[in-house]
Amino acid sequence: MSKKESFVKGTLILAAAALVARVLGLAQRIPLEHLFDDIGNAAFSQANTVYLMLLPLATAGIPSTLSKMVSERYALNRPHEAQQVYRAALIFSAVVGVLMSVILYIAAPYYAEYAKVPESTLAIRAIAPALLLFPTIAIMRGYFQGRNNMAAGGISQIIEQIARVSTAILLAYILLRQGYDNTWMAAGASFGSVLGSIGAFAVMLYFTLKLRRSEERQALYDRNQAKLPLLGIYKDIFTLSIPIVLSSVTVPVVNFIDTSLIVPLLDGRIGLAEATRQLGIFGARAQSVAGIPPVLSIALSTSLIPIISAAFARKDEQHLQRQVTLALRISILTGTPIVIALVVASNSINGLLFSDLDGSGIIAxxxxxxxxxxxxxTTNSILLGMGKSRISMYYVFAGILVKLAGSFLFSRWFGIYGIIGSTALCFLVITGLNLRMLKSIVPFSIMGKRWGGFTVALLASAGIGFGLNEAGTLLTHMMPDRLAFLITCLVVGGAVVVVYLVLLVVLGVFSRQEIAGYPRALQKLLNPLMRLQPARVRASE
Known part of the structure; x- marks a missing residue:
């Protein structure tokens, strides 16, 4: 298998696992949204957001650092050093897991009071024990990714979500039947993350034992190698990981800022009850749907770090340039149609999945x-793989400052839409700064002169999708609402993707030469469409 196929295969494995995990996560929020009232939705959303922000902080960016350090050492044929680094990281994860669980449990009421949703205290405390195991799980996933084994982390993600989703819904329903209020129901649902961590740890332990059996001879050889000083290992890890964690937690930090500020910023403008309701919609509905498009990007970013790191270690500039171009092109071309389909069909998605149509604009x-x-x-991960984590960290700081300033400023005029708009502005600023730095390191062109064709494909597919969604709303007068919304979502999603792909081919955004370098599975999908490409476009390649 070629390096490009290996890279794309690893990305697809992680993408498939992440997509399943996101779908299961969305499947969890749908029944919970129906079971909870505004307080329950807000409490559960805050507990999850706090937890997801603390998780990468608890591991201090070590999984990404470990992936980088392990891949580099195996590329340089020094596996004994990789194993020593891995063991040191596991020790750290065990200690910090205990500390972070205790800190979160103690700090829960103070944060809940500040965020003006005191009912979230129990839910935050219920989710705290999950931090006992997840730092270790994250370290184990980082090690396997450094070994280019994406299946272990992918399967553990799926098992984690199955255990978390099923127990969260079951516990919330049992508490409802027993007469408990939404505060306790949100705590029960949050406790599902603890059981999910146990399932994920069991999977990673299985893959660890399986790998150990296959490397027993190598382990005997490693015992005869020089031992690295433990303090030296930690110095190397933290020198790399501190900038990495500050750049890799951008999305969780932004989500934390949103869920922490929505009620305080909107309270005086629209009232406490309405602000709490909008927080519930934001967390239970909008974040669930908006979490789907970045799935491939998350997988791409995870699988990209060891590939870029290994190329950097070998000083293979040609391979590095190809991987940077391929990664950016894949992330843009594959993420955009999913975003467009979900945006134009946001009203139908809202009606299909949730209890009413409130908040469709927030979702969109x-x-x-x-x-x-x-x-x-994607650009963050490329910079991390190149060892530019410190620069990436500074850019994240700049983006977060833009986010905070924008939230306070725009919320005065546009309410929650101003807060959401400042989030997009934050991501845009970081992307621009990252691309500027990458251009100074390695020459690349994402699509060159093909941006015009890409823009036409994007606008045309969005326009057709929007028209079909508007027409689909008429079906609610002829059949049950949910059935009408389901049909509309399927038609809009299919139409956007098909129109988008066809126009990319017809307008020459895809070239035959480029597709020839893709893995065979993608070639089988795209080659039949290439027959639609006009001869004049093929001649200009």
């Missing part, structure tokens, strides 16, 4: 901003 706007989240995450 937050999802639209993920276009810049996708490019930001």
């Amino acid at each position: 706007m937050l999802t639209l901003g993920t276009i810049f989240q996708i490019t930001m995450m």
Whole structure:
């Protein structure tokens, strides 16, 4: 298998796992949104957001650092050093897991009071024990990714989500039947993350034992190698990981800022009850739908770091340039149609999945901003793989400052839409700064002169999708609403993707030469469409 096929295969494995995890996560929020009232939705959303922000902080960016360090050492044929680094990282994760769980449990009521949703205290405390295992799980996933084994982390993600989703819904329903209020129901649902962590840890332990059996001979050889000083290992890890964690937690930090500020910023403008309701819509509906488009980007970013790091270690500039171009092109071309389909069908998606049509505009706007989240995450990972984590960290700081200033300023005029708009602006600023730095390191062209064709394909597919969605709303007068919304979502999604792909081919955004370098599975999908490409376009390649 070629390096390009290996890279894309690893990305697809992680993307498939992440997509399944996101779908299961969305499947969880749908029944919970129906079970909870505004307080329950707000409490559960805050607990999840706090937890997801603390998780990467608890691991201090070590999974990405470990992936980079392991891949570099195996590329330089020094596996014994990679194993020592891995063991040191596991020790750190065990200690910090205990500390972060205790800190989160103690700090829960103070944060809940500041965010003006005191009912979230129990939910935050219920999710705190999940931090005991997840730092170790994250370290194990980082090690396997450094070994280019994406299946282990992918399968653990799926098992984690299955355990988390099923127990969260079950516990919330049982508590409802027993007469408990939404505060306790949100806590029960949050506790599902603890059981999810146990399932994920069991999977990673299985893959660890399986790998150990296959490398027993290498382990005997490693015992005879020089031992690296433990303090030296930690110095190397933290020198790399501190900038990495500050750049890799951008999305969780932005989500944390949003869920922390929505009620305080909007309270005096629209009242506490309405602000809490909008927080519930933002967390339960908008974040769930907006989390789908970046799935491929997350997988791409994760699989990209060891590939870029290994190329850097070998000083293979030609391979590095190809991977940077391929990564940016894949992230833009694949993420955009998903964003467009979800945005134009946001009203139908809202009606299909949730209890009413409230908040369709919030869903659409937050999802639209993920276009810049996708490019930001991809460019961040490229810089991390190149060892430019410190520069990436500074750019993230700049973006966060823009986010904070924009939230306070724009919320005065546009309410929650101003807060959401400042999020998109934050991602856009970081993306622009990242691209500027990358251009100074390695020459690349994402699509060259093909941006015009891409823009036409984008606008045309969006326009057709919007028209079909508007027409689909008429079906609600002829059949049950949910059935009408389901049909509309399927038609709009299919039409946007088909029109987008066909126009990319017809307008020459895809070339035969480029497709020839793709993995065979993608070639089988795209080659039949290439027959639609006009001869004059093929001649100009």
